[in-house]
Amino acid sequence: MKKTWMAVIGLVALAVGVSAVQGQQALSGEYKIGVLEPLTGNLAVRGKGHLEGYEIMRDLINEKFGGVMGKKLVFAVGDGPDPTAATSEATRLATREGVKIITGTFSSTLCGAASEAASRQNVIYWETSCVDPRFTRRGLKNVFRTEIDGTGFGWYNIEFIAKHLSHRLGKKPNELRIAYLSEDSSYGQSVTESARQRAKQEFGMQEVAAPEYYTFTTNDLTPIILKLKNANPDILHHIARDQDAILFWRQAREQNFQVKAVVHAGATGYGNPGFGKAFGNDANGPFALLEPGPGLILEKLRPEGQRIERAFRDAVKAKTGSDITGDHQLAGGGLWVLKLVLDAAKTDELEKFRSAVMSLDLPVGSAVNGWGVKFDETGQNSNARVQHYMLQWQNGQLVTVWPEEFTTHRAKWIPLGAWDQRK
């Protein structure tokens, strides 16, 4: 009997050891890539969030998923707070650090300049966050983007408005009156213009006025709010960058601007955790198109997607003590796809790497954030594969509310009630 027990214990130990080895394959050497983010200046809070996401995913890849190409993944980090600095840092990472791949850069104001510099050094530029549609339309063969582009954001927002909000508001899509407001960078403009185009052409939605664009560092949005009050739209499509969302929300309340719904896209503005910190429960109501947040039913993803998604969320929780954020998701999701490509290509030589990128074909639900992967010739991951979700501020937290089949939460306050009744 004792021998039997010893044999059982031995087999269990062997099984544990084998699975541990499978998870932590012996890594031979290091493979270095450049990570370029705005770590100082106006965009630093987002850049640091992205860097944290990259680091957590890097550690996860090294510890549990065999590194990249059998090597330990390491970073050379660059700080690019503005286009000039991003250009210099991309050049430094390529020439001084000797990296063959640079990833980054959060902002649409940075990715264009940084990728041009990378292209001049014949270095692969792996963008995980910026959404400027022009990024992949310049004919550069070294440029790839895992995240949806601005036109995809606009497409999803109108999908949500037409398929979910309109019937909750008791109107047909072509009866909805929309106002468009946006900060004036390429990010805001591309999302807004693509949303306008789809809303008008496919659903016949009505625009109450010409779109308003403003600089996100503005210190007064009252004139715009007064114009919006006069226009009296059903829905406000507002693309905000950061503190402008806080300013708008506060001044809209002061001016008692009532609208039935506010819809945003991206991890900025209303999609930024800072918005909830600023207002607490007074933030209740606005929607933000993002990667999936609390409420996501993980079982709806494919098994391989569930595995990496769960591992990543757990790793973020263990490292930061809090729930995953959009910054983590974009950076981590993009880095995971890069790992899959490198493992398939087994090289960073551009032609073979590009061939591996084009060959990768994963259905929705296969990767981090529930994404799928299918790149087109421009280097853009298919918007249709980059599944996005609508989140809503509810009691100080952004929760996933749409598509409803993927979440346990439901959208509330449709239409938005009086300012003091959104509890």
Next chain:
Amino acid sequence: MGLTLIFGVMRVVNFAHGEFLMLGMYVAFWAFALLHFDPYVTLIVSLPLFFALGWVSYRLIMRPVVHASHNVQVFTTVGLSIALQNIALVLWTADARFVRTSYYAVVVRVADAAFNVAQFVAFGVAVACTAALFAFMRWSYTGKVMRATAQDRQASALMGIDTDRVYALTWTIGIACVGVAGVLLAPVYPVYPTAGLQFVLIAYVAVVLGGLGDMAGALLASLIVAAVEVAGSYVIGTAWKEVLYLLLFIAILMVRPAGLFGQRGAEALGT
């Protein structure tokens, strides 16, 4: 007020003025977040605090360059501005923070216009500070000494005025004023390391438009700039608001180089 005082008396273009405003906003935020001090209680504490900060920053940074060329002064204050921004970034991160008082959503309605209570208070305190500083500069002995130094530093020195002390006092009062302004603005605007930048350009426009060193002029000019900005945003479009007030600024300076309320020729004094 602080900017026009420093600009008018010392002829120093203080590019770090916005960063001292940002520090005032952070003082209000941390006092509120950590000690639960209402910003208007912090206001009382902040005055001596920024007086001390102004004196220390003058002694350590401005005094060695106060008689140097404009280029040196510009580089010094730009350097100070960048240093303060990055210190704030390292210490407090780039998160936009917000002083959410229990009365932050309380609005005062006058006819069809709505004003936040904090805006009302800030305006009232700004008017009171302007009046006090105007009276100080006009009627006090020290104020007269400061004006004399602004008009001709060398002649003032020959008359026995300690111009170094005048400059120290001017800088210190200027920084105290902007520190108070930061505390007053904290309940109205988000607080982050580059928060001061968005106020600096428009503040310079108001100061030059009003006439260098002219307190009442700066107040009136700021109201004119605000009216042009808001009306232009509403009628023509938000993208045009800066264009409109800068065009007005250029047009007025072409006709009156000393600004709307400045003495003719004052812009060339003390240079």
